[in-house]
Amino acid sequence: xxxxxxxxxxxxxxxxxxxxxxxxxxxxxxxxxxxxxxxxxxxxxxxxxxxxxxxxxxxxxxxxxxxxxxxxxxxxxxxxxxxxxxxxxxxxxxxxxxxxxxxxxxxxxxxxxxxxxxxxxxxxxxxxxxxxxxxxxxxxxxxxxxxxxxxxxxxxxxxxxxxxxxxxxxxxxxxxxxxxxxxxxxxxxxxxxxxxxxxxxxxxxxxxxxxxxxxxxxxxxxxxxx
Amino acid sequence: xxxxxxxxxxxxxxxxxxxxxxxxxxxxxxxxxxxxxxxxxxxxxxxxxxxxxxxxxxxxxxxxxxxxxxxxxxxxxxxxxxxxxxxxxxxxxxxxxxxxxxxxxxxxxxxxxxxxxxxxxxxxxxxxxxxxxxxxxxxxxxxxxxxxxxxxxxxxxxxxxxxxxxxxxxxxxxxxxxxxxxxxxxxxxxxxxxxxxxxxxxxxxxxxxxxxxxxxxxxxxxxxxxxxxxxxxxxxxxxxxxxxxxxxxxxxxxxxxxxxxxxxxxxxxxxxxxxxxxxxxxxxxxxxxxxxxxxxxxxxxxxxxxxxxxxxxxxxxxxxxxxxxxxxxxxxxxxxxxxxxxxxxxxxxxxxxxxxxxxxxxxxxxxxxxxxxxxxxxxxxxxxxxxxxxxxxxxxxxxxxxxxxxxxxxxxxxxxxxxxxxxxxxxxxxxxxxxxxxxxxxxxxxxxxxxxxxxxxxx
Numbered sequence: 001x002x003x004x005x006x007x008x009x010x011x012x013x014x015x016x017x018x019x020x021x022x023x024x025x026x027x028x029x030x031x032x033x034x035x036x037x038x039x040x041x042x043x044x045x046x047x048x049x050x051x052x053x054x055x056x057x058x059x060x061x062x063x064x065x066x067x068x069x070x071x072x073x074x075x076x077x078x079x080x081x082x083x084x085x086x087x088x089x090x091x092x093x094x095x096x097x098x099x100x101x102x103x104x105x106x107x108x109x110x111x112x113x114x115x116x117x118x119x120x121x122x123x124x125x126x127x128x129x130x131x132x133x134x135x136x137x138x139x140x141x142x143x144x145x146x147x148x149x150x151x152x153x154x155x156x157x158x159x160x161x162x163x164x165x166x167x168x169x170x171x172x173x174x175x176x177x178x179x180x181x182x183x184x185x186x187x188x189x190x191x192x193x194x195x196x197x198x199x200x201x202x203x204x205x206x207x208x209x210x211x212x213x214x215x216x217x218x219x220x221x222x223x224x225x226x
Numbered sequence: 227x228x229x230x231x232x233x234x235x236x237x238x239x240x241x242x243x244x245x246x247x248x249x250x251x252x253x254x255x256x257x258x259x260x261x262x263x264x265x266x267x268x269x270x271x272x273x274x275x276x277x278x279x280x281x282x283x284x285x286x287x288x289x290x291x292x293x294x295x296x297x298x299x300x301x302x303x304x305x306x307x308x309x310x311x312x313x314x315x316x317x318x319x320x321x322x323x324x325x326x327x328x329x330x331x332x333x334x335x336x337x338x339x340x341x342x343x344x345x346x347x348x349x350x351x352x353x354x355x356x357x358x359x360x361x362x363x364x365x366x367x368x369x370x371x372x373x374x375x376x377x378x379x380x381x382x383x384x385x386x387x388x389x390x391x392x393x394x395x396x397x398x399x400x401x402x403x404x405x406x407x408x409x410x411x412x413x414x415x416x417x418x419x420x421x422x423x424x425x426x427x428x429x430x431x432x433x434x435x436x437x438x439x440x441x442x443x444x445x446x447x448x449x450x451x452x453x454x455x456x457x458x459x460x461x462x463x464x465x466x467x468x469x470x471x472x473x474x475x476x477x478x479x480x481x482x483x484x485x486x487x488x489x490x491x492x493x494x495x496x497x498x499x500x501x502x503x504x505x506x507x508x509x510x511x512x513x514x515x516x517x518x519x520x521x522x523x524x525x526x527x528x529x530x531x532x533x534x535x536x537x538x539x540x541x542x543x544x545x546x547x548x549x550x551x552x553x554x555x556x557x558x559x560x561x562x563x564x565x566x567x568x569x570x571x572x573x574x575x576x577x578x579x580x581x582x583x584x585x586x587x588x589x590x591x592x593x594x595x596x597x598x599x600x601x602x603x604x605x606x607x608x609x610x611x612x613x614x615x616x617x618x619x620x621x622x623x624x625x626x627x628x629x630x631x632x633x634x635x636x637x638x639x640x641x642x643x644x645x646x647x648x649x650x651x652x653x654x655x656x657x658x659x660x661x662x663x664x665x666x667x668x669x670x671x672x673x674x675x676x677x678x679x680x681x682x683x684x685x
Binding site: 015019 | 492
């Protein structure tokens with residue numbers, strides 16, 4: 001999943017990029033409003049973490065601008081302002097969630113997961129397709145009840161495929177959602193990642209789960225459990 | 227208050243009434259007694275007029291029918307004619323009353339001291355006149371006859387008693403009326419104050435902005451209501467400023483705490499990540515420095531606002547002080563040129579530390595917000611007992627900024643995000659308070675695209 005963090009605090013930017021990156025998210029950063037808005041308009045983000053008080057263009061202005069252009073990307077607003085009026089104002093401007101500073105990292109992650117689930121229409125925290133089970137809360141993968149150990153990027157890739165189970169997803173789209181602007185992948189990064197993922201799933205007995213459609217993209221076998 | 231007023235009024239009234247009652251009573255008693263005396267005088271004369279002394283002896287031509295007062299028992303008069311202590315005649319009612327009647331007289335010479343008379347053993351007071359008839363007619367023997375006429379003063383005493391009772395009743399009625407009227411008057415008169423009290427009791431910090439209005443328009447209370455409304459407006463303004471300050475402080479504290487919390491949580495969750503650990507330690511250090519600065523600035527501002535900041539006046543050449551502070555700031559930030567145009571070598575009496583703090587804050591502010599080409603310029607001037615230090619920097623939007631009127635508000639910064647770790651947004655607020663404490667002022671102006679801050683004070 002690809003996230004955009006628009007935050008003027010250097011320390012918070014570093015921490016968020018590092019922490020979310022460790023969880024497999026691709027994170028792009030912007031330190032002020034106008035550059036953040038530019039990025040949001042140009043790149044396909046799965047979620048935007050937006051600080052409310054920014055130099056120049058503030059968070060609410062960015063949000064209003066995004067929504068006026070028809071963007072439906074989920075936005076989580078970060079702010080030190082906790083009054084009811086401020087929260088209402090933020091939500092009415094188009095924010096999907098509102099998190100007050102200081103916050104626990106685990107809470108931030110839980111809210112990000114919830115927003116992403118909502119975006120893909122998931123109702124549960126566990127995604128099942130066939131014998132493959134992905135617990136998005138614990139970030140654990142099992143195949144036929146056997147644990148599959150994946151690295152962060154591999155997990156994100158599998159989750160991305162699982163959320164669009166049965167669809168053929170182009171490589172370029174996978175690249176866009178798994179890698180940030182500053183981590184532009186090499187041309188074979190996705191095939192290598194798919195190959196590694198296949199091997200680990202096969203160890204657990206999950207063979208022939210990921211299909212390659214030459215020239216089109218990749219598809220995860222099966223139907224999501226309804 | 228009501229009770230005290232009532233007691234005072236009642237005391238005055240009772241004293242007045244008692245005094246008046248005493249005077250009236252005394253006058254009434256005197257009048258009645260005078261009337262009685264006159265009546266007895268008249269009766270004495272009448273009795274004396276009934277005496278005829280002719281060569282055949284003394285004749286007393288008394289007709290009881292013509293003088294019923296000497297026969298009746300109710301409201302009677304009495305008489306006795308005596309010669310040489312012997313009773314010659316007495317009034318019929320004395321005879322009817324029978325033995326035991328005794329005029330208690332102390333006889334001495336020709337004067338009688340009248341003490342009273344006893345009627346059936348009960349002493350009664352009376353008015354008694356002595357008429358001593360001593361006719362000196364050449365053809366008659368002179369006689370020495372005493373006519374005693376007495377009138378029972380029981381009726382007089384009853385009248386006096388009735389009068390006194392009447393006075394007491396009137397006093398009690400008057401007291402009751404006064405209590406009633408005073409209570410009603412006070413209650414009515416104080417009802418606007420009660421209404422005011424009820425409204426004040428219902429006031430809280432949320433309703434400070436509402437004007438007090440009374441149903442009854444009372445001229446005497448109007449100034450009080452106006453003063454209270456003015457007080458509440460000032461209180462609301464102070465409360466709003468405090469609330470804004472508290473919100474601003476919370477905001478200022480939250481962001482660095484969020485940075486520290488996130489950095490340390492990540493370092494804890496991924497202890498093997500050296501970069502995260504180093505970042506957490508660095509953040510912890512920076513945040514603690516910022517917090518220390520912020521807390522120090524807040525304390526300083528609070529003390530200045532309360533007037534508790536200790537001041538120590540010393541004399542120093544103004545230019546020397548300015549040059550020292552400018553050099554200090556230059557050492558800390560060499561990015562922007564600072565020009566000195568000092569023309570005030572005169573000695574001034576001031577608190578060197580506080581004035582240096584004010585100037586330093588102005589310079590730091592100028593360095594942080596200077597925008598566009600040009601140096602920061604510091605000028606000094608003295609004359610007519612006044613001193614001026616001005617700090618100007620290039621800033622195209624200076625006029626608009628000054629018109630917002632928020633430059634001296636705590637935590638106000640040029641950008642609403644309050645970005646930047648280098649200052650807390652309290653510099654100008656502290657500067658303003660310092661100058662108030664020094665008996666001076668901080669002024670702002672915009673001149674030819676430059677922002678100008680001036681410290682003015684007396685030397």
